[in-house]
Amino acid sequence: MIALDLAVERLLAQPMAPLPTERVATFDALGRVLAEPVVSSVAVPPLANSEMDGYAVRTADLVSIPAALPVSQRIQAGQVAAPLAPATAARIFTGAPIPDGCDAIVPQEDTQQQGDRVSVLARPRPGQFIRPVGLDIAPGSRVLAAGTRLRAPHLGVAASVGLARLPVVRRLRVAVLFTGDELAMPGDPLPPGRIYNSNRFLLCALLRGLGCEVVDLGIVPDQLEPTRRAVLNAAGQSDLVVSSGGVSVGEADYVRAAVQAEGSIDLWQIAIKPGKPFAFGRVREVPFIGLPGNPVSALVTFAMLARPLILKLQGAAEPVARAIPMRADFEVERPGPRREFLRVRVTAQGALEAFPVQNSAVLTSAAWADGLADVAAGRRIARGDEVGYLPFSELFG
Numbered sequence: 158m159i160a161l162d163l164a165v166e167r168l169l170a171q172p173m174a175p176l177p178t179e180r181v182a183t184f185d186a187l188g189r190v191l192a193e194p195v196v197s198s199v200a201v202p203p204l205a206n207s208e209m210d211g212y213a214v215r216t217a218d219l220v221s222i223p224a225a226l227p228v229s230q231r232i233q234a235g236q237v238a239a240p241l242a243p244a245t246a247a248r249i250f251t252g253a254p255i256p257d258g259c260d261a262i263v264p265q266e267d268t269q270q271q272g273d274r275v276s277v278l279a280r281p282r283p284g285q286f287i288r289p290v291g292l293d294i295a296p297g298s299r300v301l302a303a304g305t306r307l308r309a310p311h312l313g314v315a316a317s318v319g320l321a322r323l324p325v326v327r328r329l330r331v332a333v334l335f336t337g338d339e340l341a342m343p344g345d346p347l348p349p350g351r352i353y354n355s356n357r358f359l360l361c362a363l364l365r366g367l368g369c370e371v372v373d374l375g376i377v378p379d380q381l382e383p384t385r386r387a388v389l390n391a392a393g394q395s396d397l398v399v400s401s402g403g404v405s406v407g408e409a410d411y412v413r414a415a416v417q418a419e420g421s422i423d424l425w426q427i428a429i430k431p432g433k434p435f436a437f438g439r440v441r442e443v444p445f446i447g448l449p450g451n452p453v454s455a456l457v458t459f460a461m462l463a464r465p466l467i468l469k470l471q472g473a474a475e476p477v478a479r480a481i482p483m484r485a486d487f488e489v490e491r492p493g494p495r496r497e498f499l500r501v502r503v504t505a506q507g508a509l510e511a512f513p514v515q516n517s518a519v520l521t522s523a524a525w526a527d528g529l530a531d532v533a534a535g536r537r538i539a540r541g542d543e544v545g546y547l548p549f550s551e552l553f554g
Contacts, residue, residue: 158428161461161496165477167424168437168466171444175472176329176396180322183315186307188368189325190471195301197318201294205255206234208286212268212275213247213259216283223269224277232256246275255287262286294318304474306368326472331364332372332395333357334387336403336412337450338379355452355520356401363459364399366553367467379403384415392419392443397470399463402450404436412447416440428534430495431517432458437466444470451517457498460529460552478552480531480545487511487530489538496534500526501546509546528552 159167178192207213218226229245232238234252241247241258249255249262261281269276294300300314301307307323315323340354341347354376364371372395377387384403391398403412404425416422416438424437431454436447446463448455460478468476486508487501500522501509509530512522529552531545532538 158426158433158495159424161427161429164424164427164435164437164462165465168462169469169476171423171466173444173470176327176470178324179327180324183312183321183323186312186315186323186325187309189307189323189328190368190468190473191301191303191305191307191311192324192326192472194299194303195315195318195320195323196299197294197296199294199318200291200296201317202288202290202292205290206288207232207249207251207253207255207262208288209262209264210250211262211264211286212277213241213249213256214261214263214277214281215241215243215258216261216281218244219277219280222277222280225271225274226277227274230256246277248275260284260287302474304472306468306471306473328368328370329397329467329471330372330395331369331397331399331467332374332391333360333364333399333401334374334377334391335401336377336379336384336410340376342376356448356450356455359452359520360399360401360448360455360459363456363553364467367464368471369467377403379411381411381414381418384411385418388412388415388440388445389419392440392445395443397467398440398443398445399448400446401448401455404434404447404449412436416445416447420445427458427462428495429457429461430493430497432461432498433495435462437462449517452520453500453517453523456520456523457529460547461498464552478547480547482543483530483546484508485530485538485542485544486540487538488540489532489536492532492535492537494534497532498547499530499532501530502527503546509544 226246229242231248232253233250238254238256241256260283263277263281267279335357339351341351343353361371377384400412403410420440422438427435434449435458438445448458465476500512504510512525528546528548
């Protein structure tokens with residue numbers, strides 16, 4: 158068996174042809190990977206503006222406090238302000254442009270309006286509550302790096318510098334297939350000896366969550382020749398082939414043999430629990446990932462092995478998730494020989510509690526959890542010990 162870190166390193170070192178790029182509307186770029194850096198041609202904000210509702214003043218006019226000044230103009234956001242007349246104040250609102258001659262904003266709670274005059278009750282300091290030009294972004298600065306997986310704040314930044322379209326990597330096209338004569342589809346009657354195909358829904362959702370275009374090829378019978386035809390068909394219409402089941406050592410596990418017949422298996426069996434029977438290879442030069450059939454094993458191997466490869470293929474700059482140190486509110490008294498990923502969730506006290514049944518067939522453990530606890534091989538855990546936490550929001554968001 159291969160250690161997880163070494164397996165990820167080998168996966169990410171695979172030669173991969175870059176995907177083509179395309180320009181999409183900024184509105185539609187959520188979750189896509191930026192193909193080129195974004196450099197701003199404008200300053201943000203483009204003009205000095207007020208942080209507060211209040212009054213624009215010259216601090217030199219405020220000889221003593223309180224000071225009564227006539228209100229010479231009213232400035233709202235989006236208006237063009239006239240220069241501030243000497244020894245006057247301007248009524249101003251948040252986001253409104255600073256008039257020439259003003260060097261401070263007095264918030265309205267520090268004033269008292271008296272007809273067409275205002276009394277300033279607290280002395281402002283020069284520059285108070287004024288947002289200068291370029292406070293956020295200077296012209297010519299790089300605001301987003303190539304390889305950024307775009308979240309909502311990134312789209313807001315792109316819009317703030319005036320970009321209606323963004324250059325992104327084309328969506329990764331992933332063909333998925335599922336092996337097992339025991340599988341039935343939800344909505345159909347469940348014959349004796351059969352189970353519903355939860356992995357089909359789980360993996361298609363995980364792939365779409367990573368921004369992939371999914372080609373769902375359905376269920377493949379547990380026979381070698383149909384499996385060979387299925388993996389060839391998958392490779393012919395995708396950038397990546399992902400299968401579920403059939404990569405272990407059972408007599409009815411044909412996926413590994415089918416891939417070896419049509420390409421190669423370059424990586425097999427990872428020293429993790431759950432998820433040992435993971436496979437990586439190629440089918441006619443198209444990358445192939447074989448996930449285990451047990452649903453939690455499929456989820457964990459997808460998170461720890463498939464996800465980094467998928468993000469690398471999409472051009473993401475940081476494909477590997479980083480664990481957060483957190484306090485364990487559970488115990489591991491009998492550690493195993495493999496690195497283990499426990500289904501956990503964060504308690505109200507900020508610790509991690511573990512689902513009581515960690516069997517790889519218990520998918521409800523993943524629905525209950527909000528992340529995985531990373532437990533090194535052979536490590537005993539006592540309550541209060543620090544463990545690495547991988548939130549699902551990071552792994553699958």
